[in-house]
Amino acid sequence: MIYTVQVKVMPLKDLLDPQGKAVMGGLKNLGITNVADVRIGKHIDLQVEAATKEEAVAIAEEATKKLLANAVMEYFEIEVKERLTS
Template identity: 75%
Template sequence: MIFTVQIKVMPLKDLLDPQGKAVMGGLQNLGLNNVSDVRIGKHIDLQIEAENREAAIATAEEAAKKLLANPVMEVYEITVS
């Protein structure tokens, strides 16, 4: 069975996010002054062939841990749809 998996990788809450700060500056220059606390991460969509949902999640966990997210700086979240 093929599962569609989404992995969201975001910078840890406690860390500075310079890219987010830059985007917030840009938005304020555009006149959007009601925007705050911008944080930018990655979104990864992938297809996983697995016997069941649990196996698909296990593969996604392995992908996130080994390649997609840096646990020192990032947290990841896996969603199967």
């Protein structure tokens, strides 16, 4: 069975996010002033082959901890979105 697992990797809330600050400056220059804060991270879609949903999440978590996220600077959230046909 193939599961679509979505991983969201964001900069830790206590850290500065220079990319987000740059985007906020850009929005102000475009005349969009209602945005109070911007934070930018990564969104990763994984197609995981696994027998169960739990196994798919475990594989995605291993992949995220080993490669996709840097725990010193980022936190992550994992969500299984849908089940595709086998």
